[in-house]
Amino acid sequence: MAQFTKKAIMDAFIELISERAFDKITVKDIVTRCGINRNTFYYYFEDIYALVDEIFRTETQKIIGSETDYVSLQEAFLKGIEFAAIHKQAIFHIYKSISREQVEDYLNKVTYNNVLLFIKKETADIDAPEDDREFLAKFYTHALVGLLIEWLGSDMKGEPIEFISRLGVLFDGNIRYSLSKKQAKP
Amino acid sequence: MAQFTKKAIMDAFIELISERAFDKITVKDIVTRCGINRNTFYYYFEDIYALVDEIFRTETQKIIGSETDYVSLQEAFLKGIEFAAIHKQAIFHIYKSISREQVEDYLNKVTYNNVLLFIKKETADIDAPEDDREFLAKFYTHALVGLLIEWLGSDMKGEPIEFISRLGVLFDGNIRYSLSKKQAKP
DNA sequence: GGGGAGTGTGCGAAATTCGCACACTCCCCG
DNA sequence: CGGGGAGTGTGCGAATTTCGCACACTCCCC
Numbered sequence: 001m002a003q004f005t006k007k008a009i010m011d012a013f014i015e016l017i018s019e020r021a022f023d024k025i026t027v028k029d030i031v032t033r034c035g036i037n038r039n040t041f042y043y044y045f046e047d048i049y050a051l052v053d054e055i056f057r058t059e060t061q062k063i064i065g066s067e068t069d070y071v072s073l074q075e076a077f078l079k080g081i082e083f084a085a086i087h088k089q090a091i092f093h094i095y096k097s098i099s100r101e102q103v104e105d106y107l108n109k110v111t112y113n114n115v116l117l118f119i120k121k122e123t124a125d126i127d128a129p130e131d132d133r134e135f136l137a138k139f140y141t142h143a144l145v146g147l148l149i150e151w152l153g154s155d156m157k158g159e160p161i162e163f164i165s166r167l168g169v170l171f172d173g174n175i176r177y178s179l180s181k182k183q184a185k186p
Numbered sequence: 187m188a189q190f191t192k193k194a195i196m197d198a199f200i201e202l203i204s205e206r207a208f209d210k211i212t213v214k215d216i217v218t219r220c221g222i223n224r225n226t227f228y229y230y231f232e233d234i235y236a237l238v239d240e241i242f243r244t245e246t247q248k249i250i251g252s253e254t255d256y257v258s259l260q261e262a263f264l265k266g267i268e269f270a271a272i273h274k275q276a277i278f279h280i281y282k283s284i285s286r287e288q289v290e291d292y293l294n295k296v297t298y299n300n301v302l303l304f305i306k307k308e309t310a311d312i313d314a315p316e317d318d319r320e321f322l323a324k325f326y327t328h329a330l331v332g333l334l335i336e337w338l339g340s341d342m343k344g345e346p347i348e349f350i351s352r353l354g355v356l357f358d359g360n361i362r363y364s365l366s367k368k369q370a371k372p
Numbered sequence: 373g374g375g376g377a378g379t380g381t382g383c384g385a386a387a388t389t390c391g392c393a394c395a396c397t398c399c400c401c402g
Numbered sequence: 403c404g405g406g407g408a409g410t411g412t413g414c415g416a417a418t419t420t421c422g423c424a425c426a427c428t429c430c431c432c
Contacts (some may be wrong), residue, residue: 025396026377026379027378027379028377028378028379038379039381042379043383046380047379047380048379117374
């Protein structure tokens with residue numbers, strides 16, 4: 001019940017997708033790589049898409065569920081972009097050949113969660129409704145993910161660190177200001 | 187039949203032994219760490235000593251079986267000692283609390299194999315009996331392993347690279363000389 | 373239009389993993 | 403000294419997982 005096999009299948013796919021495009025990967029390739037029976041694959045996954053789905057879900061969970069306590073949002077994003085840079089090939093292959101939608105959805109979820117967490121921490125002392133924080137988080141999420149997607153589209157040119165430093169000026173002070181300004185209205 | 191579980195058990199032990207001494211590690215610790223039933227452990231291993239044994243055997247095989255094609259013997263040993271430095275804690279705990287014999291045996295086998303391989307390559311053109319090459323390999327193996335054991339005993343003080351560079355002068359030219367000298371006798 | 377490669381499914385058999393129970397040792401503590 | 407707790411190793415049978423084999427189906431290429 002420890003399902004090491006399931007993990008092995010997922011790892012094998014992650015390996016393969018960083019080597020070649022999705023349409024060049026068969027179920028047989030996957031099971032051969034981890035030395036198991038083809039039927040065992042189908043025991044765990046309905047098909048190869050279900051596998052990709054599960055990988056996205058668990059990878060997202062790894063980040064969302066980790067409750068990482070970053071000092072700044074920039075730092076958090078740097079980590080994220082570094083991760084993206086390391087898995088450049090894999091992300092690129094998935095993005096190009098499987099599901100742009102899924103990649104965007106993944107980035108949105110992960111980003112939104114981190115942004116919201118950060119905003120809540122930064123503005124804990126300001127008495128504003130939750131809705132406002134969530135709206136603010138959505139705003140920044142779309143901005144960031146949009147930039148990330150562009151970065152993906154341009155074959156990830158440029159260093160992550162530069163990308164991040166440019167974001168700096170947009171964040172510092174802005175979030176607190178946005179929230180308290182709305183609050184001052186009535 | 188892919189036995190991912192067995193590997194997980196071995197990995198868990200390697201993790202644990204790098205954290206604390208052998209006599210502080212129970213079977214329960216191991217199975218808890220990889221989330222399996224205690225009986226599953228006994229399905230694969232007779233006891234914890236059999237596990238250690240197997241780990242030594244497979245780790246040895248990884249190196250011996252890899253037929254690594256090093257340019258020089260020094261380079262090969264540097265790799266080995268770097269490996270030892272990385273797994274410092276684990277090797278140290280095993281060496282101190284389980285089986286000095288097993289560690290020495292492990293080092294001897296791995297070292298002998300690498301040395302013999304190197305000697306054969308270096309002296310392929312010299313017409314000497316295999317016995318002579320094997321004797322020469324044993325000689326150098328004991329010398330090197332002795333130094334390694336001393337290094338282990340002294341808590342692995344000093345940088346691996348220094349250790350290796352000192353060996354350099356002992357090797358260059360010496361091996362060919364030793365073998366051809368014997369050959370010139372009759 | 374036939375063959376090769378890949379997919380997805382349906383078995384039953386084999387292998388693996390699990391939970392539970394038991395006997396045994398060791399060691400600590402009152 | 404005696405009991406209790408923690409760890410070990412074993413013996414099941416049940417549950418789960420993995421495998422091998424067979425089959426129907428699609429797609430594509432020659």
